[in-house]
Amino acid sequence: MLEVNSIRVTLGKFELKDITFSTSENDSIVILGPSGSGKTSLLKTILGIYTPDEGTIFYRGKDITYFPLNKRQIAYVPQKPTLFPHMTVQENLEYALTLNHIPKQEREKRINNILEFMGLEEKRNRLPKNLSGGELHRISIGRALILDFPLILLDEPLSGIDKRKAKKIIKLLKKAKEVYNKTIIYVTHDINDATELANKVIILNEGQIERFATPEDIMENPKSQFIAEFFNFENIFSGFIYYEDNHTFFIPEKTSKEIKIFLSDDLKLKQSKKITITIRPEEIILSPKKMDFTSARNCFKGKIIEIIENLSSNVKVVLDCGIRITAVITRTSKKKLDIKEGKEMCAVFKASSVYIID
Amino acid sequence: MRVKIKNFTKKISLFYIILYLLCMLALFLLVIPILWIVFSEKPQTIFEILKIEKVQLAILTTFFTATITSIISIFFGVSLGYIFARKQFIGKNILITLVDLPLALPHSVAGIALLSVFGRYGLIGQIFPSEYGTIFTRSILGIIIAQLFVSAPILIQGARETFDLIDPDFEIFSHILGASSFTTFRKVVFPQARKSILASTILCWARAASEFGAVVFMAYYPLSAPVIVFDLYNSQGISAAKPVAVFIIIISTILFALARVGARIMMKEDR
Numbered sequence: 001m002l003e004v005n006s007i008r009v010t011l012g013k014f015e016l017k018d019i020t021f022s023t024s025e026n027d028s029i030v031i032l033g034p035s036g037s038g039k040t041s042l043l044k045t046i047l048g049i050y051t052p053d054e055g056t057i058f059y060r061g062k063d064i065t066y067f068p069l070n071k072r073q074i075a076y077v078p079q080k081p082t083l084f085p086h087m088t089v090q091e092n093l094e095y096a097l098t099l100n101h102i103p104k105q106e107r108e109k110r111i112n113n114i115l116e117f118m119g120l121e122e123k124r125n126r127l128p129k130n131l132s133g134g135e136l137h138r139i140s141i142g143r144a145l146i147l148d149f150p151l152i153l154l155d156e157p158l159s160g161i162d163k164r165k166a167k168k169i170i171k172l173l174k175k176a177k178e179v180y181n182k183t184i185i186y187v188t189h190d191i192n193d194a195t196e197l198a199n200k201v202i203i204l205n206e207g208q209i210e211r212f213a214t215p216e217d218i219m220e221n222p223k224s225q226f227i228a229e230f231f232n233f234e235n236i237f238s239g240f241i242y243y244e245d246n247h248t249f250f251i252p253e254k255t256s257k258e259i260k261i262f263l264s265d266d267l268k269l270k271q272s273k274k275i276t277i278t279i280r281p282e283e284i285i286l287s288p289k290k291m292d293f294t295s296a297r298n299c300f301k302g303k304i305i306e307i308i309e310n311l312s313s314n315v316k317v318v319l320d321c322g323i324r325i326t327a328v329i330t331r332t333s334k335k336k337l338d339i340k341e342g343k344e345m346c347a348v349f350k351a352s353s354v355y356i357i358d
Numbered sequence: 359m360r361v362k363i364k365n366f367t368k369k370i371s372l373f374y375i376i377l378y379l380l381c382m383l384a385l386f387l388l389v390i391p392i393l394w395i396v397f398s399e400k401p402q403t404i405f406e407i408l409k410i411e412k413v414q415l416a417i418l419t420t421f422f423t424a425t426i427t428s429i430i431s432i433f434f435g436v437s438l439g440y441i442f443a444r445k446q447f448i449g450k451n452i453l454i455t456l457v458d459l460p461l462a463l464p465h466s467v468a469g470i471a472l473l474s475v476f477g478r479y480g481l482i483g484q485i486f487p488s489e490y491g492t493i494f495t496r497s498i499l500g501i502i503i504a505q506l507f508v509s510a511p512i513l514i515q516g517a518r519e520t521f522d523l524i525d526p527d528f529e530i531f532s533h534i535l536g537a538s539s540f541t542t543f544r545k546v547v548f549p550q551a552r553k554s555i556l557a558s559t560i561l562c563w564a565r566a567a568s569e570f571g572a573v574v575f576m577a578y579y580p581l582s583a584p585v586i587v588f589d590l591y592n593s594q595g596i597s598a599a600k601p602v603a604v605f606i607i608i609i610s611t612i613l614f615a616l617a618r619v620g621a622r623i624m625m626k627e628d629r
Contacts, residue, residue: 068533070536071536073536082527095545143535
């Protein structure tokens with residue numbers, strides 16, 4: 001459907017470098033990245049607002065790298081719903097259809113269908129200024145769906161609206177994607193949106209693609225410290241590989257006491273190689289004393305230095321074991337174990353719960 | 359217990375006294391001459407003077423030329439205003455200043471400047487053979503050029519400011535939906551600007567119809583309304599010029615009021 005090949009775009013001091021990816025029909029690609037990583041610039045390049053200095057963009061088999069905007073047939077939902085202020089909802093939708101030579105009868109049918117789908121039939125004669133933020137976003141998405149354009153680019157379309165409404169719109173978008181059979185590329189910095197919508201994720205960092213993979217692959221193995229941090233992975237440590245008695249260990253760099261973390265023995269890494277690891281907080285068990293009869297080989301004693309509680313049913317407990325280890329336990333466990341700051345506990349985890357990310 | 363509330367509104371401060379005095383002075387200066395001239399003239403005299411063919415023709419000439427000038431100004435104003443608002447080029451600010459300059463020039467200076475270009479021996483005037491030497495200086499065309507020079511900048515400035523306020527994203531979006539530049543301008547940009555452009559057009563028309571200085575230099579003849587007032591005053595004194603002046607005031611007031619009502623109706627439609 002869309003093939004972006006090695007494009008480079010210079011925008012003042014910022015540069016999109018060597019961007020290569022492709023989409024198949026019906027894909028949901030989410031572009032993730034921190035502010036200023038080039039997400040919107042990448043969308044604008046695909047749309048034709050920016051022209052690449054190098055590389056090509058193929059869409060439905062045609063090279064559209066230098067096509068004018070109005071000939072690309074790519075739908076766009078911008079961050080700020082850009083409904084024409086002098087046109088009613090119906091006129092806004094009709095304008096898009098008229099431009100694409102849809103006959104009058106068909107236009108009316110499509111407008112009725114999309115307004116019904118979006119639950120906005122009663123708002124058809126309203127001007128945009130008389131619609132709420134959520135309604136504007138829905139119309140903006142509706143206008144992208146109503147056309148025959150098979151690809152829709154969405155640029156953080158839910159920014160600035162409350163979470164409950166955003167969730168509703170995401171649901172609507174997922175349904176719309178199935179009903180209208182569209183390929184979507186969705187830009188966001190919200191990981192939850194990404195995991196809910198995407199079958200593939202592009203992670204951008206400083207104008208370059210850091211990773212292009214399925215969300216499951218990324219969650220399984222972030223492969224880089226940047227991604228791990230971006231996805232809010234806890235327990236990220238840098239250090240070195242160390243072999244002793246046929247066992248593989250990881251020695252963290254910055255520790256207040258000597259620590260050796262057991263790694264899976266099947267890892268074939270060079271002695272003293274510098275690596276970054278992460279340990280899933282959900283895979284760490286807290287125990288009041290050392291557990292002798294367990295398959296988990298890593299056990300570190302430390303004082304509880306922080307307890308983070310929020311509205312969820314889990315509690316984060318941070319232990320100072322020479323390195324700061326964060327574990328996630330249930331509220332029931334917290335009560336049973338009498339978890340409180342200053343208390344000594346053991347953090348227990350398997351060697352296989354340690355993931356090498358870099 | 360009754361609580362005594364201090365009434366701030368009843369106390370007239372020195373600030374308001376000064377403000378009211380300034381307002382009264384301004385109103386005296388702006389309104390009294392017009393009211394005085396209108397109410398001091400007998401309707402009979404106005405009707406008498408209007409029977410003179412020369413006067414009728416001058417008034418018609420003014421309304422006709424001001425209308426043509428306004429129509430041309432819409433095209434000039436919209437084109438230049440849009441380019442100034444949307445495109446970046448070297449010397450843009452200098453060009454904007456030059457285009458606005460006629461608004462700041464003394465009208466006699468504007469007249470001389472126009473004559474130096476369109477006069478018989480001017481830059482463009484000299485191109486034409488001598489039998490057409492007065493094509494710009496004794497013609498309706500001359501009046502229109504003079505009116506354009508002083509009134510089109512109002513529309514250009516108004517249009518530029520209006521287009522500046524319209525988010526360019528609307529245009530980009532219209533292109534993305536499949537529209538050409540012309541369709542985008544016609545369907546997306548202009549409808550959003552039309553109210554302000556209409557308001558500028560009314561001002562432009564008024565400015566063109568009232569222009570005396572530049573017109574008197576460029577095309578004294580055919581006589582236009584402002585020139586005939588001057589002509590009558592010069593040849594027959596204030597008593598001859600006054601009735602024509604009063605008639606122009608009355609007709610201008612009616613037209614202005616009509617234009618404003620029209621603009622208000624348009625605004626209501628948009629709501």
